[in-house]
Amino acid sequence: MSVHARKRARGRVAYEVIWRDAVGKQRCETFPTRREADARDREVRDLRERERHDRIDAGTEPLREATERWWVDHVEVTVSRGTAKVYATCLDRHLMPRLGEMAIRDIEPSHVLALQRGLRDDGVGDAMAQKVLVVLSGIMRHSQLLGRVDRNPVGPVRIPQPRRKRAIRPLAPEVVEGMRAHALVRGHVRDAALLSLMTYAGLRPGEAFALSWDCVGERSLIVEHGRADGELKETKTGKIRTVGLLAPVSEDLAAWRMSSSGSAGLVFPRPDGEVFRDTDYRNWRKRHFDPVAAAVEASHGTPYTLRHSFASLLVQAGWNPLEIAVEMGNSPEVVQRDYSHLFREFARGERVDPEATIVAARRAAAG
Template identity: 25%
Template sequence: MDRGQTGVRPRNNSIVLDFTYMGQRCRETLRVKPTKTAIREASRKREAILYEIAMGTFDYGKHFPSSKNAIKFSKNKGSLITVERALKDWLKRAEKRCQRSTIRDYNSAVYYHLIPAFGSLTLDEIRKPHIDDWLDTVGNLSNKRINNILGPLRQTLKDAFYDELIDVNPMDRFRNLRIDTREPNPFNKDEIHSILEQLQGQNKNLIQFAFWSGLRTSELIGLRWKDIDFENDKVHVRMAIVRGIEKTTKTTSGQRSVDLQPEAKAALFEQQKYTNSSKHVFHDPKTDSPWSGDHIIRKRIWIPALKAADITYRTPYQTRHTFASMLLSSGSNPLWVAQQMGHKDWGMIRKVYGRWIPV
């Protein structure tokens, strides 16, 4: 090989360029057949690289965009990584620390919304106006859903900023959309009585327990008999079932022990007739298996019961609001109520249920 081709050598069906950059020996492979013509062209490319290095204008990513060294040496690393690639890398990391149901939501956000909207942009290209433009296309999505969709993008760009792939995180300039807190509209005792009168068997036990325990629906259907302490009148809330998947409760404060109210205890005694030998307390009577999700309860039990009782529709979550308002109205300590509800402190109780706290 002549002098002009020093640092250029054929290897199988490719050509390897060898040069030194920033004190480090670099080898890059050109995926071309090593003909004499190709080798001469490769030699010219190497000479151009050496000249640019000498002049201080060499851009690794421009010559070798797919190389690992491109990101290592590039002055503008964000120009070499697409938002799609960054999102997928973030998902892989998230899979190691998040619940499966959470990863399912993340996948939906990433693959059905974020990649189609922003995936082709590089990290250094995406700007707040891109997000504003996307908002104009989302139709009737709720603010909460939009915030959830943008969550993975927000975290991905945050990581990119900390990793010095970008100088500015555009999501820092985009505030989450405002979510209107679901206004408590609790049921009174006459309404509770009317609703329960429309139900029987396991369905009645489930709804009665919901009204007098304050558990979320996912916690209700995840409740196990081993979590019930009849001797000390306690319900230990440890698990939840979301989309058919059993998982621990969402937060540490969510793992709590709830005092067993007489009405809730009565519902459990009745439920023992049906599922005492099973793992989970509440079953779907049609399948004799644990409920797979709250949507079935809402459609099959809740909506028909309210219609039959001639009561204006309210979501099943209002059973939880009802529980809190009844405790507070009876003079219970707000701090204790916060613990019963699984709140970290009583700030949420004061904010949401303040009108039921006696003065």
């Protein structure tokens, strides 16, 4: 083994590290400085003395190749189809065009900062930029576990968490009951039950469409699955929770059960009994949810907005952040962050009974 100085064009000097591998083939790597070449020379000598020839080339593979290993070992095994699609978008649109051909051992925190800056300059949103860096971190951490690199270059880089640009504005029960009334006028008992379930039990849309009848009790329901493009998956937090069932919600679910003759399987399935696909959900929102929201001038509302209405009801009922977090499947920190303005607004107000509030709003919408 040896380090040689080689003259290049315009008087520049490069340094070559030369050695022979396990089968006697001569190998050579070139470095711009003597310091880097000496460090590589020492590293190769050490690995050869310990007969770790397989580690000499560790990390020379491009990020694209490391990504393929990570995808097979991690994404295909542990990640839902929906999340995999998001990862694929991060890779194809943002990460591979910028760093795909770079050797993973050459990726430094400075490259991560440059990637972060490039995403910002290209107008990529904060949420997507955060996902791109999380994906890169996952790939590098996987490579580190496999012994291909000795550190994760994303680690020292601060990844800002996306923040809400506007405070959450929950839909009032009177507005939701107006939407529900319009759904019933159109003969959509299912939609009325869905609106009730998401607003007064706090289920995420994916959780509502993944709910099965065997999880619905008389006074509570069990939330154990989410939905991802036609498949059941874990809930967003990966935890199973039990939610109290208010009387109006029980009545709406019972009406839907009688109307659909459902006794087993999913509460809100596709016509063939299977889980909603993403296209089914988009069609439902466009053809069923959006029209009833527009009818009560709540076009800004989304199915997920209904979940915030549930949180608002609990705040007005005097529940504390920990209790609300348990009921909604969030952390107390998230509840405090997202609904702090509601706690402040209703801190000194009169405590309300959620069921009485719903009943009053329902009567007003009907009359």
